[in-house]
Amino acid sequence: xxxxxxxxxxxxxxxxxxxxxxxxxxxxxxxxxxxxxxxxxxxxxxxxxxxxxxxxxxxxxxxxxxxxxxxxxxxxxxxxxxxxxxxxxxxxxxxxxxxxxxxxxxxxxxxxxxxxxxxxxxxxxxxxxxxxxxxxxxxxxxxxxxxxxxxxxxxxxxxxxxxxxxxxxxxxxxxxxxxxxxxxxxxxxxxxxxxxxxxxxxxxxxxxxxxxxxxxxxxxxxxxxxxxxxxxxxxxxxxxxxxxxxxxxxxxxxxxxxxxxxxxxxxxxxxxxxxxxxxxxxxxxxxxxxxxxxxxxxxxxxxxxxxxx
Amino acid sequence: xxxxxxxxxxxxxxxxxxxxxxxxxxxxxxxxxxxxxxxxxxxxxxxxxxxxxxxxxxxxxxxxxxxxxxxxxxxxxxxxxxxxxxxxxxxxxxxxxxxxxxxxxxxxxxxxxxxxxxxxxxxxxxxxxxxxxxxxxxxxxxxxxxxxxxxxxxxxxxxxxxxxxxxxxxxxxxxxxxxxxxxxxxxxxxxxxxxxxxxxxxxxxxxxxxxxxxxxxxxxxxxxxxxxxxxxxxxxxxxxxxxxxxxxx
Numbered sequence: 026x027x028x029x030x031x032x033x034x035x036x037x038x039x040x041x042x043x044x045x046x047x048x049x050x051x052x053x054x055x056x057x058x059x060x061x062x063x064x065x066x067x068x069x070x071x072x073x074x075x076x077x078x079x080x081x082x083x084x085x086x087x088x089x090x091x092x093x094x095x096x097x098x099x100x101x102x103x104x105x106x107x108x109x110x111x112x113x114x115x116x117x118x119x120x121x122x123x124x125x126x127x128x129x130x131x132x133x134x135x136x137x138x139x140x141x142x143x144x145x146x147x148x149x150x151x152x153x154x155x156x157x158x159x160x161x162x163x164x165x166x167x168x169x170x171x172x173x174x175x176x177x178x179x180x181x182x183x184x185x186x187x188x189x190x191x192x193x194x195x196x197x198x199x200x201x202x203x204x205x206x207x208x209x210x211x212x213x214x215x216x217x218x219x220x221x222x223x224x225x226x227x228x229x230x231x232x233x234x235x236x237x238x239x240x241x242x243x244x245x246x247x248x249x250x251x252x253x254x255x256x257x258x259x260x261x262x263x264x265x266x267x268x269x270x271x272x273x274x275x276x277x278x279x280x281x282x283x284x285x286x287x288x289x290x291x292x293x294x295x296x297x298x299x300x301x302x303x304x305x306x307x308x309x310x311x312x313x314x315x316x317x318x319x320x321x322x323x324x325x326x327x328x329x330x331x332x333x334x
Numbered sequence: 335x336x337x338x339x340x341x342x343x344x345x346x347x348x349x350x351x352x353x354x355x356x357x358x359x360x361x362x363x364x365x366x367x368x369x370x371x372x373x374x375x376x377x378x379x380x381x382x383x384x385x386x387x388x389x390x391x392x393x394x395x396x397x398x399x400x401x402x403x404x405x406x407x408x409x410x411x412x413x414x415x416x417x418x419x420x421x422x423x424x425x426x427x428x429x430x431x432x433x434x435x436x437x438x439x440x441x442x443x444x445x446x447x448x449x450x451x452x453x454x455x456x457x458x459x460x461x462x463x464x465x466x467x468x469x470x471x472x473x474x475x476x477x478x479x480x481x482x483x484x485x486x487x488x489x490x491x492x493x494x495x496x497x498x499x500x501x502x503x504x505x506x507x508x509x510x511x512x513x514x515x516x517x518x519x520x521x522x523x524x525x526x527x528x529x530x531x532x533x534x535x536x537x538x539x540x541x542x543x544x545x546x547x548x549x550x551x552x553x554x555x556x557x558x559x560x561x562x563x564x565x566x567x568x569x570x571x572x573x574x575x576x577x578x579x580x581x582x583x
Contacts, residue, residue: 094500095463096472118493122475125428125463134429134548137458147552152456153351157360160553199472199503203488207496216494220582245583253512263478263492263513269457270372270512272494278582288350295560299580301572316563316580319572329569334583 026055026145030079031102031114031123034061034069036091041217042115044179047076049172050113051180052142056080058109059186062101062193064091074186082186087193092202093119099126101194106131106167110145116171117216124171133165138273140176154269155292174216175275175296208262215265218248220278223267223294226254227283227304227323234260237327238282244334250274252284268293283323286311303327335504337380337389338444339414340435341373341396343405344455353556360455360554369405372450374412375510378517379480380448381413388482389446391415395438397431399423403533410528411520417533420541428456430538430545432464437541439469444505446487451476451509462509472502476511 028050033040050057061070062085070084089097114120116138128135141149147162222242228234242249251261269289279297302315303326312318346368352361383389394409396402397420406417420434452459466473474489481488490499492511538545566572576583
């Protein structure tokens with residue numbers, strides 16, 4: 026078996042989600058090749074070659090891959106698919122955008138956000154907002170998968186893979202990037218943070234969200250997240266949302282502040298190692314899954330917690 | 335220009351789903367069904383494009399059992415002009431749905447297909463991207479803003495860590511994220527009017543599309559439940575537990 030993993034990067038550095046995808050590939054078993062497609066991304070390929078378990082890095086360097094738009098990338102991956110039994114990427118927004126397009130070009134199914142590898146053709150994934158665990162078996166010659174990063178540890182270093190340069194495919198030319206607006210933050214990235222402080226509707230306003238949660242997050246070195254209700258109310262940006270349709274996180278410590286615990290939210294954080302819930306409603310469903318629950322007014326409890334740390 | 339909006343009938347988002355005792359699937363008998371919430375956002379966006387004079391016709395399409403007609407009537411009550419049901423009782427997977435939608439696109443020649451980014455039942459997040467690939471069109475998935483000018487669309491997309499804006503050539507597929515708009519409620523007069531709008535029914539066979547599933551579901555189970563822990567009475571006690579018991583800080 027031979028597995029192609031699509032590396033995610035910004036032409037300068039490899040995204041850590043790629044390391045989780047490599048681990049999933051190793052669990053499937055077989056020769057792991059890593060595709061690094063971009064513009065001026067030679068350094069990324071060099072880094073990728075040191076990932077433990079990677080047998081070969083395939084480097085495709087051309088201007089039309091510089092912004093990683095799915096139309097061009099999918100054509101490239103599909104053209105290079107021959108000989109591979111599996112094609113994987115992390116289930117990031119980039120992976121979710123690209124992989125169904127790759128699968129359709131190859132006329133095979135795609136399996137989204139797997140959380141477990143049973144056999145090389147059988148995988149576990151969640152449906153219905155994490156309420157149902159489904160085991161599916163693929164009959165296709167190539168399995169196209171996205172993997173939930175929190176379900177697979179990151180691969181380590183220590184590899185010495187060969188870097189092979191491949192020819193680009195033709196530029197499809199139907200889309201172009203106008204610009205990106207990335208939230209700049211000194212805090213760790215939400216998806217990979219060891220500690221996450223997440224705020225909900227109970228905070229009442231964006232001012233409260235920042236005034237109460239930022240000092241707490243600073244003390245803990247935590248990333249900030251938000252429930253859908255908090256994002257809908259404008260307390261926090263869209264990409265802070267944790268849940269079924271936002272980000273899935275599994276930190277060592279997850280602190281839910283003023284979050285009731287709707288199933289759609291729980292779907293995004295239930296694999297956290299330790300869950301703390303602070304809510305004034307003792308009946309809030311979040312307490313049913315919290316390791317430590319504190320019933321109280323968050324306007325008193327959160328500053329006290331910050332001070333006690 | 336025509337806008338095509340695929341809509342899916344799913345278990346309502348408020349329903350707590352139950353796995354069948356034999357592990358063969360999810361119990362959907364006597365369960366409230368609704369339009370997939372992301373598809374509602376897609377319908378709203380299409381109707382707004384029509385109200386802005388950009389779109390001339392909004393066509394809703396659904397694939398599935400005869401009851402999907404209700405979902406299509408809802409789409410028409412929200413402002414879609416007519417509807418097409420591709421009726422089948424067979425199991426449907428995203429690739430098959432994308433192929434069926436391709437057949438409809440070839441017939442109707444829409445300039446934009448606006449769909450929800452994912453359905454809240456299978457959580458696959460695939461059909462729009464697959465349709466774009468099969469048509470050889472551009473795609474803008476997870477849209478939070480759509481502007482159409484001439485034969486191009488400028489779409490702001492939600493990505494990890496922020497947003498990006500792309501310009502795509504039309505025809506194209508756009509998939510709606512949560513905050514693209516806030517869908518309107520169907521008014522009673524519009525619900526009545528929707529009953530008189532045209533709803534065509536076709537079959538996968540008539541469209542010449544093979545919808546054989548590629549994936550076999552071996553088992554459906556409830557994931558292991560997380561047990562509730564303990565209640566602490568103060569911030570100080572919480573810090574003590576996190577330090578000495580859980581050892582996470």
